[in-house]
Each structure stands twice: as structure tokens, then as C-alpha cells.
Amino acid sequence: MNIFNLYLEKIKSILIDLGKKKKIIIPETFDAINAEIPPPKFDCDISTNVAMVLSKINKTSPLELAERLVPEIKKNDGFIDIIKIEKPGFINIKFKALFWSNFTKDIIENSKNFGKNLKEKKYNYLVEFVSANPTGPLHVGHCRGAILGDVISNILIFNNHKVTKEYYVNDYGNQIINFTKSVYYRIREVKFNEDFPKDNPDLYPGDYLIEFAKNIVSSNSNFKFENYDDISEKLTILSIEQALLLIKKNLKSLGINHNNFVSEKSIVLNNEVENVVKFLEKNKFVYKGKIKAPAVENDNNWVEREQLLFKSTEFGDDKDRALQKSDGSWTYFASDVAYHKNKVDRKFDYLINILGADHAGYIKRISSSVEAISGKKDKLICKISQLVKLIKDNKPFKMSKRKGDYITVDDLIEEVGKDATRFIMLNRSSDVELDFDFDAVKEKSKDNPLYYVQYCYARISSVFRHINKDLNSEIEFDRYDFEYSRDEIKILKKISEWPKCIDSSSSKLEPHRIPVYLYELASEFHSYWNLGKQNPEKRFINKNNIISPDKLVFLKVVSNVIKSGMDIIGVDSPEKM
RNA sequence: GCGCUUGUAGCUCAACUGGAUAGAGCGCCUGACUUCGGAUCAGGAGGUUCUGGGUUCGACUCCUAGCAGGCGCACCA
Structure with a gap:
């Protein structure tokens, strides 16, 4: 349930109704009208600019128009506690506690769909990403785009669009000839003990080619490697095969799976x-x-x-x-x-x-x-x-073009792990250069946003462990008439922003909004958790090791959103850390 | 020179398709630990949103002219 869209639709239908009755003039389009998250100081839950947008066409002041709209919005709505007009002409709505109880009910009953935009028309997308030349392993430079493409696909899939993830293999042209020659020289090195021509700038110097050469030699024992021209065609295929094998392995370690690999050569031929x-x-x-x-x-x-x-x-x-x-x-x-x-x-x-x-x-x-x-x-x-700037020991880490002197995906995964790599690479808008600080990424503290969010999930899991319940099993209640506290509602409000976050990530293709949101949610949760230290009433489990239904639902809702967000960005949510 | 892109706190970055007094983290300063797991929390200081114009009820956001950084400007892929 997207409560912002819910109230926006409600307001729009009120406008149409009033327009029919000639009580107000309505514009051709309602596009400029919104329902938003109000700034925290106003202590309300939803805010709309409708009066400001319509004031001009109605030749009246926003405040006066708001006065006329407020009773209409409040009419027949048992959930609204306070509805107030603020300065330039915003209308602010605050809900009764019952609204939030009802809100959690909706999430629990549709936990798989919470956050999804199911009203939007469904499309069939093709996402092409990575498409690195099949001449060697993936390195850090490929990483960000790879993760970006993967998560954009995940977001679209989450919203029930159809997505095909595709890799375009540039297995044709001069570079492939040079690559094959490089492999050939490595084969001569392996088989005939000849030195690799290191001073030829057209050749690929990386050591990984030795591995390729060995593999090709060992699996093609009946082959004659003496003359390049005799075997160039077959060798090209074998070399590309080796490179793709390595690339697919790298992608897998990043948690990425393409549906198709499309060959340039086949398109040309x-x-x-x-x-x-x-x-x-x-x-x-x-x-x-x-x-x-x-x-x-x-x-x-x-x-x-x-x-x-x-x-x-x-x-x-x-x-x-x-x-x-x-x-x-x-x-x-x-x-x-x-x-x-x-x-x-x-x-x-x-x-x-x-x-x-x-x-x-x-x-x-x-x-x-x-x-x-x-x-x-x-x-x-x-x-x-955008570019990723690597930082090690507080200094920029330059990858040199000299042979082998660049950081591969393998190095990266080994050093910092898949989850941290993905989270940090996604945590910033993709059109801003990213500082990737090795030391900070490995840090297991709140300096590392990944662990900060995971820790939140682990804390919730630990509560469930204490009461011998399974976090992943469904729960059911007959009645949802919980009186959530101020602190809890604050977090539930954050939860209500989740569908909005998905909406904007999806429509603008901006995955960074998800880790940013998860961090904010985790932050509010940690805050609340710590209140229990001073005040035992705010603990989830009481002295008798019992959890009240409202708190159980509350935890379930928070963990559900975190899990769902982490799944989209392709990062684990461990129950223990 | 042209095109694209970025410019927000000392540093790294957010800001919900134009909303209200621009928010986080790091760093700095104060505090909370025999912990429902402290991998945590509470508080403080820190801003002319690169500059000048414009559009309007309202601009970090849009337009325009500059300034500064990045990337690109082949018959390479």
C-alpha cells in the first residue's frame, strides 16, 4: 500500500467531484499535484500542495482554497486525526494511531507485494550491461556498471516487469585478432619455451593468458601449434571461450547472472x-x-x-x-x-x-x-x-597499464567480499564519481553502511530467536487494533516511504535510493532499540520472555522491508553476524 | 575549440520529477556500557547549495551566461 498515492487519488477524486459541482475550477492535468512526506518538524504524516497548485486558476489565495478543501478531505475519513493548513498553503494530515495499525495489517497480509508498484503498466525490457571485451578477466572498472545493470534489472523485476539481461560479446575485429595472437605467443611460450614478445604494444601482456594457453594446449593434444595461420580460426574460438569462462566466473562471484550472451561475430556473419x-x-x-x-x-x-x-x-x-x-x-x-x-x-x-x-x-x-x-x-x-576511484591507506590507488597491474574482480571479492562491494558501489548516485576506500569497506562498524543495515536485521532476528519464533514464517492475527507509540509510528512512517522509494528508483533508474533508504530505516530502528536500555517498557521482550502482538507485527514489518530491499540490491541479510 | 557530465558543511555524499527552517556519515567536541548482541545510541559545533542574471506563490532542482573539475571528440572496440 502506497499511502501517498492513496491520498493523492483521493484528493483527485474530490477535485473532480467539486469540479462537476462547479465549486472549483480544475485544471486540464493534475500532474503538478502531489502527496509528499512532510518535513519532520510539522508532526504530520502526509502533505499536499493541491491548494497552491490550484489557487491561480481559481483566482484565490492558496490559504483560502485550502480552507475550502480541508473539510472535503476530512469528510468520511475515520483515519484522519488532525488536518492543518500551513504557511504558503500546504495541507498537512496526521493520522490516528489506528491508521498505523491498519497499515501494518495490510503489509502483513500482503508481505510479498509491499513496495511493488503493481498499478503501473508492465513492460518488456532488455537490459544490456557489462559487455566487456572477451579478452581477459573483469576488473574493478567493470564492476560498478555490472552491479548497476543487475540492480536496475532487479528493481524492474520487483515491479513485475519482464526483464532480459544481456551481455554483448565483442568477439570480432582487430582486437580479437591481437588477443588470439597473444594467446598464440603464450602457447609457444608454454610449449616451445619461447619468450613472449613483451615489447609488442599490440599484444595483451597479462599473465592470465598463460593459464589460457595451458588450458588450450592440454585440452587439444592432437592440435598442431607450430603454424599460427593453420590454426588461427580455431584458436580464436578457443581463446574467446577461455575469456568468457573467466568473465562468467567473475560475474557469478559478484552475484550476477545474464540471460543471454549475444555474439557480435554471429551478427556480422x-x-x-x-x-x-x-x-x-x-x-x-x-x-x-x-x-x-x-x-x-x-x-x-x-x-x-x-x-x-x-x-x-x-x-x-x-x-x-x-x-x-x-x-x-x-x-x-x-x-x-x-x-x-x-x-x-x-x-x-x-x-x-x-x-x-x-x-x-x-x-x-x-x-x-x-x-x-x-x-x-x-x-x-x-x-x-561513473568512474570508481580506489583508495588504499588514504591514498588514491592507481591502476597502471603495465602488465597485470590492475585490480581484478577476483582480487576485490577476495579482499572485501561480494556484499560490501555491491552495497558500497550502489550507495551513491551512478552519475557521481565514487570513492571506493578499501579500508573503510572492510571495516566492521557503523562506518560501513552495509554492516549497519545488516546489524539491524540481525537484531530483529535475535529477538525472534529469544522467543523461539521463526522470522520467516507467516503470522496471523484476528484483530489489528494496536495503539502504536510515538516512537514506533515514527518508524512506521519511514516504512510507508518504501513504496515511494521503489517508485522513484524504478522510474529514474536510480538504484542508490535503496541503500540510502535502508540506511535511514536502520538508523531509526537502532535509535528505537537503544531506548529500551533506559526504559524497559520499550523493549520488545518483557520480563516473562513474552512479546506483545503489536511489537511482533512491528518487527515483522521492519524486517520484511529490510530483507526485501537487500534482496533487490543483491546483498545478504544474515540472521547472525 | 565542441559535446556530455559533476560542483551542496573541513572530507565523502543525500535531498522523494519545483515545496516548507537544505539532511546524513566521517572528522572534531560532550555524554550513555556487569550489552533484550555496544558492529549501538544521545547531544554540540559546522552552509551565500560554484558565480551572475532570469522563470514563479516557491529554485540545490528549470532556463541563460560564465567559472572550475572529470570524461569523450578515429576508419579503435
Whole structure:
């Protein structure tokens, strides 16, 4: 139950009614009207701006209009205790204690659905994320986007949308040739004791390739490795297979599972690039032309050439983009357009791409292509995950490009664990650079928000253990007429914000709101818990080791929201720590 | 030079699609422990929301002109 939406709907229907009776003038749209969380100092539960929004069209002051609306809102509503008008024209509502008892009843009876937005229309989403080149293990740079994509998917799934999580495998092009050659040199190193050509800048120097080489050699004993050209095709496949194996292992350790891995090579070999170019030609989005040199300094090497271009400027890009290289082969962009055509043809309502900050400049052209293909402007939604700055011993930790000198997902998981990695990476808005402090993340105290939230859940679990009840089993009551105390209502109010939190996380694709919310909820709970130290009445369990029904329901509700939030962000809620 | 993006307390960041006196944590200062698990809590100090204009009942949020940081600006992927 989203109590804010409930009262917003109620207010809207009052407005429609009053409009019919010609008592007030109503606007064309109610979009500007809201029902919000009031600032704490007002001591009320819901606040609406309706009087301020409608005052102009009604040629009256917000205060005067509020005076007229208040009796209408209060009429026939047994739950409202106080309804008050505040300064510029807000209408503030405070509920009776019974309202909150009823509120908890609703949650207990629909515990699986609490927080979900079930009224919203359901869509079919494709979320593409990670899509790191299949040339080596995932490192920290990939991590944030990976988690972001995973949790955005989880939020959409939580709201009963259909989601397909997809990884686009760039298994085609020059880098793959270089990668395969690198593996080949490692094989020669393993098999013929030859030195790896370390000074060749085109090759991948990482030590992990030795492992790849060994694996390939041992599982292909009948293979002749003497001549690269003889085996290059097969070796390419084997090398990519090795890389993907490693990447999937890394993803698994982060708690991420993709539904599909789509191969660029298969799209190219399937003539999908030719087909999409034909499609675009037919619709006059393609022409032969020249692109101007970028206005960047020291660019003497620029040669203007005629090539096949896509008219991305028609969709707001600053220059048209090349589809074909001068040697006639397709650009990466061309095959990506084909891939996006492939996505569009699979009839998703929305496509979501999670990109790293260094690919922000790519958004305009790819969304232009999707618009050209689908005719829809908002079909493709791109989310950027900003850089992660690693900090160790209070100093920035630089990953060097020299061989092997970067932190892999394996290192990260081993050092700080999956849960802390996920929680910390999600705790900030994805379009802000993130400081990832190794020492703080490992810290097991309130300095680490992960443990702070988990501890809250563990405390609730410990109460259930004391009274020999199972936290996960259902509870049932005949009557919900609990008189919750001020302190408890304060937390229940926070609970009432949960559906709102899910709503905004989902509509803005901003997962960071969830850990931020969970932290706030945990904070209020810890506060309340500590009251029991001074005042035994505020303890959950009394001297006779008995818990009252209202407190049992209360704990169940809080733990339910925490568990549900932690599940969405993919972090464990242990019952003991 | 152009595009995108960020700018909020000493530091790291929130702020519910424009709401009320801008909130947390860290750090600093005071306090609560024979603990329903202290991995916790209570209190204090700390602000011209980068700057200048504009839009309106109302701006951290929108528009505009700047300033500062980051990223990008290929026929690479």
C-alpha cells in the first residue's frame, strides 16, 4: 500500500467531484499535484500542495482554497486525526494511531507485494550491461556498471516487469585478432619455451593468458601449434571461450547472472550489418560523404575521405558517423547498429544500455540509430556509470597499464567480499564519481553502511530467536487494533516511504535510493532499540520472555522491508553476524 | 575549440520529477556500557547549495551566461 498515492487519488477524486459541482475550477492535468512526506518538524504524516497548485486558476489565495478543501478531505475519513493548513498553503494530515495499525495489517497480509508498484503498466525490457571485451578477466572498472545493470534489472523485476539481461560479446575485429595472437605467443611460450614478445604494444601482456594457453594446449593434444595461420580460426574460438569462462566466473562471484550472451561475430556473419544498412538506405538515413576533422589540437594526420555515413545529425548528433572503413569493412558502430536492430526486432518495449563514463560520447549516435530504426525517440535509455576511484591507506590507488597491474574482480571479492562491494558501489548516485576506500569497506562498524543495515536485521532476528519464533514464517492475527507509540509510528512512517522509494528508483533508474533508504530505516530502528536500555517498557521482550502482538507485527514489518530491499540490491541479510 | 557530465558543511555524499527552517556519515567536541548482541545510541559545533542574471506563490532542482573539475571528440572496440 502506497499511502501517498492513496491520498493523492483521493484528493483527485474530490477535485473532480467539486469540479462537476462547479465549486472549483480544475485544471486540464493534475500532474503538478502531489502527496509528499512532510518535513519532520510539522508532526504530520502526509502533505499536499493541491491548494497552491490550484489557487491561480481559481483566482484565490492558496490559504483560502485550502480552507475550502480541508473539510472535503476530512469528510468520511475515520483515519484522519488532525488536518492543518500551513504557511504558503500546504495541507498537512496526521493520522490516528489506528491508521498505523491498519497499515501494518495490510503489509502483513500482503508481505510479498509491499513496495511493488503493481498499478503501473508492465513492460518488456532488455537490459544490456557489462559487455566487456572477451579478452581477459573483469576488473574493478567493470564492476560498478555490472552491479548497476543487475540492480536496475532487479528493481524492474520487483515491479513485475519482464526483464532480459544481456551481455554483448565483442568477439570480432582487430582486437580479437591481437588477443588470439597473444594467446598464440603464450602457447609457444608454454610449449616451445619461447619468450613472449613483451615489447609488442599490440599484444595483451597479462599473465592470465598463460593459464589460457595451458588450458588450450592440454585440452587439444592432437592440435598442431607450430603454424599460427593453420590454426588461427580455431584458436580464436578457443581463446574467446577461455575469456568468457573467466568473465562468467567473475560475474557469478559478484552475484550476477545474464540471460543471454549475444555474439557480435554471429551478427556480422549473419549479414545483419548489410541488412541494417540496406534498411537505413531505404529510409534515406545513409549517404556517401566526408566527415570534418575534429577541432582537436595537433591533428595533422587527418585525411578527408569519402565513406558511407549515417545521418545521426538528423537526430541531434554533432556529426554524421562512419559505417564503413575506407577498405570497405564495417566499423564497430555499424555492427553495433545491427545489434540494436536485432534488439528492436525482438520486440522489447524498452532497451536499456549501461555504459561506462568513457563511452558517454557514444550515446548520441547509438540512440540516433535506434530512433532511425524504430521510429521511437525514447526506445533506448542509456545509463552512465561513473568512474570508481580506489583508495588504499588514504591514498588514491592507481591502476597502471603495465602488465597485470590492475585490480581484478577476483582480487576485490577476495579482499572485501561480494556484499560490501555491491552495497558500497550502489550507495551513491551512478552519475557521481565514487570513492571506493578499501579500508573503510572492510571495516566492521557503523562506518560501513552495509554492516549497519545488516546489524539491524540481525537484531530483529535475535529477538525472534529469544522467543523461539521463526522470522520467516507467516503470522496471523484476528484483530489489528494496536495503539502504536510515538516512537514506533515514527518508524512506521519511514516504512510507508518504501513504496515511494521503489517508485522513484524504478522510474529514474536510480538504484542508490535503496541503500540510502535502508540506511535511514536502520538508523531509526537502532535509535528505537537503544531506548529500551533506559526504559524497559520499550523493549520488545518483557520480563516473562513474552512479546506483545503489536511489537511482533512491528518487527515483522521492519524486517520484511529490510530483507526485501537487500534482496533487490543483491546483498545478504544474515540472521547472525 | 565542441559535446556530455559533476560542483551542496573541513572530507565523502543525500535531498522523494519545483515545496516548507537544505539532511546524513566521517572528522572534531560532550555524554550513555556487569550489552533484550555496544558492529549501538544521545547531544554540540559546522552552509551565500560554484558565480551572475532570469522563470514563479516557491529554485540545490528549470532556463541563460560564465567559472572550475572529470570524461569523450578515429576508419579503435
